[in-house]
Amino acid sequence: MIFEELRTVKLPRLSGNRPSRPKDDWLLRPEPFRTGVYGTEHPHELVMDNGLIRRTWRLFPNAATVAFDNLMTSETIIRGVKPEALIRLNGIDYEIGGLKGQAEYGYLRREWVDALTANQDAFQCTGYETGPIKERFPYRRVSETEAAVWPPPGMSLTLHFAPPERAKELKGLVLSVHYEMYDGLPLLAKWFSLRNGSERAWRIDSFTSEMLAVVEWESPVETPDRWDYPNIDVESDYAFQGMTRKKANRTTCWLPDPDYTSQVNYDCLTPLLLVSKPPLGPGVTLPPGEAFDTFRTFELVHDSTDRERKGLAQKRMYRVLAPWVEDNPIFMHVMSDGADEVRAAIDQCAEVGFEMVILSFGSGFDMENDDPAYIKRMKELADYAHRKGIRIGGYSLLASRTIGAEEDVVNPNGAYYVHAPCLGSRWGRGYLQKMRTFLERTGFDALEHDGSYAGDICGSTEHPGHIGREDSQWMQWRAITDFYKWCRGSGVYLNVPDWYFLNGSNKTGMGYREVNWALPRERQLILARQNIFDGTWEKTPGMGWMFVPLMPYHGGGAEAILEPLSEHLDDYASHLANNFASGVQAIYRGRRLFDTEETKRVVRRWVDFYKTYRPILDSDMIHVRRPDGRDYDCILHVNPRLAHRGLAVVHNPLDGPLRTTLRLPLYYTGLTDAASIREREGTPVFYELDRTFHAEVPVTVAGKSMTWLVIEKPEG
Template sequence: MKGNLIRTTLALLVTASTVKAQSISVAGLPLYDKAALQSKEDWLLATTARKSAIYRTPEGYMALSNGLITRTFTLTPNGATIGLDNLVTNEALVRAVSPEAVLWINGHEIKAGGLTGQPIGNYLLPKWVPDMKADPLSLKLRSYTTAPIKARFEWNRRTAWSPQQLPWPPKGMEVTFTYQADATIMSSLSSDISRKVLFTDNFLSLSPKWDIIKGAASQHASFQNEGKAGEMQTAANSVLFAEQPLSPETKVIICKLNSGTDESNGYGAGIALQFPDGKSSKFHLAPGAKRFRVFHDSKSANFEGYDPGKSYFLRILFLPGRMACSVSEDGKTYTTLTELPVTSQPTHVRIGKTDPQGGRSERGEAGTKGRSKIEAVLILGAPEAVQQDLQFLSGLTVKVHYEIYDGIPLLSKWVSVTNNSKEQIIINNIKSEQLAVTEAESAVEHKQRWEMPPILAESDFAFGSMSSNAAQNACVDWQTDPSYTTQVNYNLKTPTVLVCMPKTGMGQEVATGASTESARIWELIFDSYDRERRGLSQKKLYRTIAPWVTENPIIMHVSSAADEPVKSAIDQSAEVGFEMVIMTFGSGFNIEDTTQQNLQRMKQLKQYAASKGVALGGYSLLASRSINKENDVVMPEGMKPAFGNSPCLQSEWAQSYFRKLYNFYEKTGQDLLEHDGSYPGDVCASTTHPGHRDLEDSRWKQYKTIQQFYQWCRGKGIYLNIPDWYFLSGGTKVAMGYRETNWSLPREQQEIIERQNIYDGTWEKTPSMGWMFVPLVQYHGGGAAATIEPLKEHLPHYEQRLANLFGAGVQACYRGPRLYDAPETKVLVKKWVDFYKKYRRVLDGDLIHLRRPDGRDYDGILHVDPQGKDKGLIMLYNPLTEPITRNIEVDLYYTGLKNQASIMGENGAAKKVTLKGTKLNLQVTIPANSQQWFVLRQ
């Protein structure tokens, strides 16, 4: 009975082979001197990056710092983060100690590192740390190692497409902490299955050990409605429960229940405890609010994730000085909602509907009558025997890795697990970060939108969006902290905990002797609330950890994949300086055609393109289609695929599809892939697909399949256009952000919208990270008024599009059969290609936003490159039908120029100008429906 009812979530096993405790010294590290390390130069303008290093603090802690940020660790009595400081703003961001990682293995929750005993959660003082204790539920720190940062995967860079040859791997330092089980864990916890059973009741009939207590509104109700023991049909705000004394041996109480049609909140069914001092606690379902609720020590807290249509196991575990409240849907894998301090053992337990405090009073209106059900109760004592399925723990090694990068306030973190036990293990999930951070604001009442702490968190487990923020939803989250009971928010809902954990789990099998890794998180510490500066910081992050995003080839989308049109497009591209031809969607290109004839033809076209100095590749659609019932994703009830249809990437069809992709590039040597409908994160409940077991491992394994392919492409130098945020897994470019049907609007409207899309898209993307679109032929309708062909008949519009795009450093998909159709068209295209290539480095640099396009007045952008010869390039556009003259003040701070500069316009004449500090007063006349540009130098 007890084995079927529940399995432990916190049980850990220690055998004779467990590593013994040892002292970990930081004596050999240089002394940390915060004042000496703090950089006086703006890191966004710095010519040399401040180096990363590992130090010892005067208190004997370890500090990982680069002069911009410092993460501080205590190594005894266990490993734990005790500080994250922004040295630029002198802010301390960590307010409380958390585990260094949390893992779920074979259904068991296992912590690595962490301390207990912090007196308050609002802030963390170094003097408190020596009095804090190692969490007995956690693996213990054994050792640490340091090394330079290693490349996550190989990158075969294309130097011609990127004027800045950024380092790979990035410069910086890695420190790795190793955690293993120790002998104290067994004395703290063991398996529920191995515990002594003190009482069990599956409510097939009502046990005589229960005393049934009814409130006034429940006098005509019964605890066994219609003969069903444990079923309660009574008013929402009424009392009806079963009570019995608790043995002093009690260590665990588990109750399985279903709220049914009950609409209670505080009166919802659950577990209530009575203590010797007359106080009570209650852990229960609140179906009216769709929450789990805990009342303890005169305070209540609510927890999300509750579905009124499901049965839940509520579990209370008594630990030294506290009790842990956990919840599970299956009675196997539990989620701990909160841990609460207790000073004595409870004397009685109440199961059912009590008042909100666990008592028997009734207040106010009775409410709507509903029916709820207690399905089972299990009361357990101390362990009697050791669980055999926990033998893996003695062979488990968990490593927590940190990287800190030179010259940028950026950290990375991930967890690796090695299984040296005798059996395969399943890693259900890994929480690689749980960082308790100081709140960015305090609000007493509920808020729809919170001001978040100054940390940008990015993970490589990201998909399902063309924007960073939305793509991170699968893994990165800002969560509330119910244990932080001294926060201002009345309902304890302030988002103060940064978490990195795949929300649908991993389900990763790890064989004996094998290892695996978690998702990675990068944490960028902002030093300002200014939107421009934050955007520049984010773009610096991507240039640092994904430098392939700086590759920015000039692209044509040829509309036919037949030999002659492709060769003609290659010839024209070579003539005007375009660098890449993509056989576009609808062109007839078929990467899944594995015939020798197709592979040979594609190889010959590649060779022809290479002879002209042009890269060649094509388009393939992945997830946004249906294959058949056997190979499509099987979605859980109530869910649909992100694109309406999708194959499972672990199905037989998908395995064949990826083999075809690898084979195509191996055999043809082509240079790029435009991968549309990339994997958006669909889960799959199939149990017959060859690549995954069931729902639990479906998303993780599908993602790893596409991630590994993209990383292989990086190693081969294959350029990747992917309309999804796959940059940290090897993606090179995403859509800048546009609505495809807008390219069917009249041409003159497209001009303004195009500049708006670029202006908006470059807040978080560099110009090289996003593509735009130019419909040389009709696309999504619009007819002749929307398209540019015949090109020579629309030269003013064609030039404006070229000026918009090359002037922004943004490459577009010029989609059609040709780039020019007359000598004058060719001259026009080459003029703007030459402009871009002449000023490529600064145009590919950071973009400062001057004035957003609105069609009413000028709009403008400023490119900056403080380390380049060309420090800045100003692009100003006039959308009006008459010339305009304007005095425009431009702040040149991010160019690095101050007091004086040289400015050169389109006429090529340079002149010196005096700046007011970093401010340039520019008087400019912009012709009608045209633009002006200016280059700035020292």
């Protein structure tokens, strides 16, 4: 390696080594925090920094992360140097970069780094390049509510590596480790790519795309039954098998670090080695002339342990990485695919301001039907909907079904959803092509895709889409995410009850139990508000859907449903209030939205309310008081960038009127000294904020009713 090739003299210099804490709160004012790549006083060192986090690499004698700092808290994140990545090729393990010789792994002094040496058997750094962030995949913006910024603003850094000199058989392979740091939030992405410039094929048995020796979060002498992990959220786009981030996270591992022998825990089992790797494989073969990309790992550094603030940070991350989650259409599930019934539902949606119709499960709709006559009929319905200004889509079931022994996953433990076809089978490949063809030919612009790929492993050696067990998970994930990315680039809205947001899906369940919608109506209403309150800790309002059983759903009888709508108008209105006032759209499943003029007026009134306050209702939510059926419950929408800085929603589940004084936390509205607060469209009242940015507001709410408060900046 030549010294001059890796000098960072062309980069702007970052003066000083001591990180400084930011003066602004990035959740309120992200503009000052712009990403840069810098050189330092050391000739072989470079830094990515956005004022919130800073990561530092030495490039000689090999590339390695030598510092990772939380500038918001003035704390270091890592305590030691590890390889930048690991890869197993044809059964042999290789380190990517890294430096050796650190004797103590409890902490890392700057002067120690100069004495570290390169592992001659590792891939060696040959250079780097920087530039803007590139889009992960095409994104067609179809709604005015979606953010216009794509790709996200920030900077990228790529470190290039060549195989070790002594591994002559690896000649021609080029491995590049990629980093992205985003403007305005403490977030870093990492992945690597391998290009095969040799004349032979290579099997990628496994890989680790990130390895960090993180500072421990706790140091118990005895090994506890349950550990607390360091205050950093790590996830990847290799996610499946869950409606929540936690369940769908298949790649993040917190492991013991065998190099850290001086830790307090006697068993040396403290989980402080952060590793990001697939649970299996990938086990894929890389032919000559082709390239392989790993999944992307995203590292969100927190500046607080407060649950609300951490949730706001996570939601900001998704608004930046997946801006399509801000597309939050009002939609109906129609229980028919007959032309007359669907047109009637489209007409009703247009009359009351709904924006999307989805042909529901149980409607008879079949997206796998490629008969030309059926395609023609569906295209006519799509054309009719579009003339009315309505988007249209349909439901399709992937998992939870069996096709046959030759097409289903081959696994002695069964499938996650009991039964599932393999996406690498002939049927699976044909199914995804049918979905794409249907959408292209009909002009449908929404897909509700139930039972998406859930990570099933398939041991078949006969399926054309994978070789065997080891590559089956990777290849099926690639198949479904390639399809979802195509949908995103084509402007197709995706309702997917699994965590595929980072690969293009728009919405998943807010968090609900299906059979609860067969309970008596009054119980549904409070449970629904609990679902919304709990689901929005990690989801924006637009990321989750709720449910309204206009017709029977999972049984329950007449006391559970809303039909006839005019005879249960109070309960129908309460469902509408629950959903629209929270900014959460629900599946209104039935054959009609209204049956009388009075019903129509009620639906229209709540749609108009939502559209009047849509920007603030679609904004982030502060959790004031959880519904419990015993007292008021309250949520607070906040956005310091809007004229409506906040909108508080207060429900009274009791039979009689409820009088209380709300203590509204207004910090995230951006107001510091005072607020102008009005109830509904009433007269604004001036309130001073206390030292913790709270306003005490007296309210009276009628029995079995709700009200809302609009928070604005006082004039003058």
